[in-house]
Amino acid sequence: MHHSFPLVETIVGGLFFAFILGYIAHKLRMPPLVGYLFAGIIVGPYTKGFTADMHLSQQLAELGVILLMFGVGLHFSIRDLLAVKRVAIPGALIQIALATLLGWLLAWLAGWSSGAGIVFGLALSCASTVVLIAALQRWHLGDSTQGRIATGWLIVEDIAMVFVLVMIPALAPVLSGQGSVSSADLFYLLGKTSVQIIAFVVVMLFLGRRLIPWSLQRVVGTGSPELFRLAVIAVALGCAILANYLFGVSFALGAFFAGAIISETSMNHTAEDASSGLREFFTVLFFVSVGMLFDPSIIIREPLLLIATLLVVVIGKSAGAFLIVRVFGYPPQTALTIAVALAQIGEFSFMIASLGSVYKILPPLASDLILGSALISIICNPFLFVWLNRYLEKQNQQATSAAPGVIDSGMMSDKPHAKVAAPIKPVSIYFVDEDMAVAPAVSNHTVLVGAGPVGQEIIRHLQAQNETVYVQENRLDVVTELRARQIPVAYGHALSDGMLDAVFVSEARNLIITIQNKTEIVSIIKAALALNPQLQIVTFSRYEQDKQLFIQAGATKVVDSQIVLAQEIMQAFEQA
Template sequence: MTEIIQDLSLLLLVSLPINLLFHKIKWPSIMGYLVAGVFIGPHAMGWISDPRSVDHLAEIGIILLLFLIGLEFSLSHLLKDVGRILTAGTLQLALTAGALTLIAPMMDLGYGKGLLVGVLAGLSSTAIVLKMITDRAEIDTAQGRVGIGVLLFQDVLVLPLMLLVPLLGGEVPLSPLDLVWALIKSALAVGAVFLASRLLVPKAMHGIARSGTREHLTLFVILLILGTAWVAQHLGLTLAMGAFIAGMILSESDYQHQISLDILPVKDYFSSIFFISVGMLLNLNIFWQDAGVYLLATVLLIALKGGLAAAAVWVARFPLKVAVICGLYLAQTGEFSLILSGLARQSGVLNETHYQGFLIVALLSMLAAPPLIQWANPLLNRWFKERATGAPPESEHTKQLENHVVIAGYGMIGRHLSGVLHEIRIPFIVIERDGEKMKKAMMHQAPVLYGDSTHRDTLKKARLESARMLVVSLPDLKTMQQVVRLARMMNPDLYILVRTSSDSHVETLTQTGANLVIPEEFETSIEIFTRVLREYRIPGNVIEQQIELVRMEGYSMFRGISLNAESLNKFSTYLTATLTESVPLEAADWATGKTVEAMDLKNTTGARLIAVVRKGDVHANPEPGFDLREADLLVVFGRHAMLNKAITRIRKGEETPAPPGNPG
């Protein structure tokens, strides 16, 4: 156990600087992991000299890697253009496998083993290609969509291939019964994935997410990985396949995005265990014996596979330029090829010499993939005599959410705001990590994204870069600061509104980048005095003016600014000034159905009726015989005390003596 921990620590220690270096030069860290594994392995510097510990670490890496890839897998991605992608993927794999099978005798292989090597070589690296496509912002281009579709198609084939590899190329001929049994086991596994993802896992995830704690969700994910792997092993499958199934189950849940974010900080290090351990399996002594042959074989493999992949995509009726770029995307072998070749070695299908030969060529093709992908567009632009514009590719998702509101938190404020935005057709999206609140949002038909607002990937998925406003309503100051700071970095023009529980947070959040911070205590105090004034029938326009002044003074005070005495004196001025009030006439009001003369506002209250608005028409200075009807809007003119009595007169008909003085 001590040696395993020591070796694992060494792998992580090596992966950190490699990850930093390759991130800086914008190349996939997988390349560095493979090279590092070659040098620290038992066949080079010997820092890890026990091959058995290498095998154990490789198996751990395979389990973790397959879970992560399974988590990113979704059948829905294949269904968007399933016809042409199936055509391209099937042709690409069939042509590659067929070509290598025909030349198998030249490699001292039988046709059965040649078919196996051809199938393994036909698979491409999902990890490398997705990394390069994402970094180049080509995920929504035609070549990006087709390339990813073919990769996902290849991922689907991993399930039956992991079952068929021990049979393909074996000394015993593959009987139809064996093939049927392998396909039945694969179908049962897929059926289990579908059943669990649709029926079992969502209910369990909803129940666990109600607690609102990330730890419970993470523990459930670990339990699912280990439990599924254990069940798969008892069904005659491999632990790695069980981990892949666990990832596929979680990929179909509503919480897949948050699970990815929880694993994201250590995702590269999980992957590094596998790729470094694979590099350690490479025997440099075998490579140096025939280095020229292996380099030539790598070049021929890239040319053959890339050309056949391009032909397959072109036959599937995609443009020639797209086909050629996809050919370069798919020209290398992939991580599943390494996994399946290791399984073939363990099963005795491939001997050590054949395994090492395939491993060397596979690793060299993976090392060559990033520069090929990076140089693809400039070379093809020259070839097709097109001028590169440098403009980013147009995204199909840009039109879905743009100039929208992002709501961080589905509490009472988020719920009310989303309801209003829905009614007036303003686009918005809610971010929420509490399972119970997310369920409520879905019940209210609010577009909701399960995730943590403090993560960049969550905000990206909410398309914050193209949003107009961010409304933050979260429980603690530290979280709100993280969200505001990250949002301001991602979108400098974004209007950020924050609701906080304390006045003391206003200055801090404003300095962090918020445009407006609304303290809950302050707004509560405004609501209280508003209700008090309304109870005393203070006219609405007077209340609104007072609210505006209080807010001006309040928010200025929170930022260390004071209004001058002249502004504050307006409080008493507004209470004594001559004002107008608009009073909607309701069916139950005393004045409804009476004439202006019968209402007699001037003599009973001192206020004057200066206009009546009826169905959009303004009747200024109505005649004494003008009938007042339901839904009329009465515009009344007078001082504060007069208006208060006038409203009472209109509503209840109480006659009060007119106050002395002229309202004008």
């Protein structure tokens, strides 16, 4: 007897092909998300072989959007959102209007109705939350001026699209040319939606700001990490659901505000760690679900219209965003970053296309063009960021030759923490008068991987001995604090391409590893020795089997943390 398990099959099939193709993409030096999208095409309904459940995949993708926006909120406080309102609010609204106009012109040239053109243009005007945030995280721009503007821009688009999704069904008779709608009904819907959004923001700012931290503090008091992880996920998903069901706003917006509230507490980093694994899991499923929507035959059936639609998204929308940001007085580097980040469309485009089809506003071809341009623009977006970073790196090199040492970051902020490098290859950076300076090549120095409490103490001792120390760290707040102290830091994962080169491991005398993931420690030891066989490597562990593992990998010395702790306790006892 055959049993069907569509949820299990969809998750397993999607993740299996995503892993295979993501790994191949990585080996080809392409972003893994390109592999995830192609995995979606393979398991989608338009190709032969295994077919995942389309309906279930869309729901799983929505969980990815919720958790990703929650993660964004954890790094983006309410104060940060208000700080960029001057450019984000008018900029996003003007860009939506411009993209809608370009979409309408393309629809008019294709012979569609004006209503179809408006809906088609709106579908091309809104960027994908997941793609934009993933790009900001990949290039370490989340805490930069560009990152805060892009995220604020995205939030404004989210709110605008809530209005659009409410208004399309109400205006369907007019947009489809089959009837009319009274002005009273139109103003009633606009007023109702505005009140719902304002009510949601007020509730989150006044009630959520008290209730969410209070609830998490009670869970922290239990001393159970498992309960805390569960509480964080429950808060993210619960706020998203309540925002949608009670106030009619998007899941993503509800999750974002939940994260933003937690970001203002001392639990933000712990909450980030608790939700990161699940967030990455569902983000992969989001990209797989996007790939499933793509019908490859559109490339053959309507190549010219598809190219024209893609140009509206990648060129027209981005050019508009670039000009808007420049008009508001931001430098070209900031404007280019915003333009590239918005050069794609995603989940709201799919919702608008679906409504347009259900209410017979859009012709069937329009949905295929929207989905096709979404997939292609998402695939192209990482390569646009690669081009952007090469261009900015070239500009920085020219600026360095004109004024040695200091790089103009192109970021308009009076806070050092906003100035984070996003080069095409990792480099060690520190701050000089709130500008970024690339640390020079060095030799016979000490490299520190991990700057937690143990690492900070090691830095203090090394500086007291006038030892040159370069740090590798992947926590943005720690990186910012060290760079402000003019300590050169390479930001990212230690095993990322070029990261060990960024701290000049090949020329170093010592390598100290203070992270606690034993698998990563072994890999770092082997990678470092491959670059510098004479390197003295010191790390620590409390377990004998781990100590032997590190020694076998090539560590020079493995400190027993339990013995050190016991010695400290005895010294304190003797002094007392």
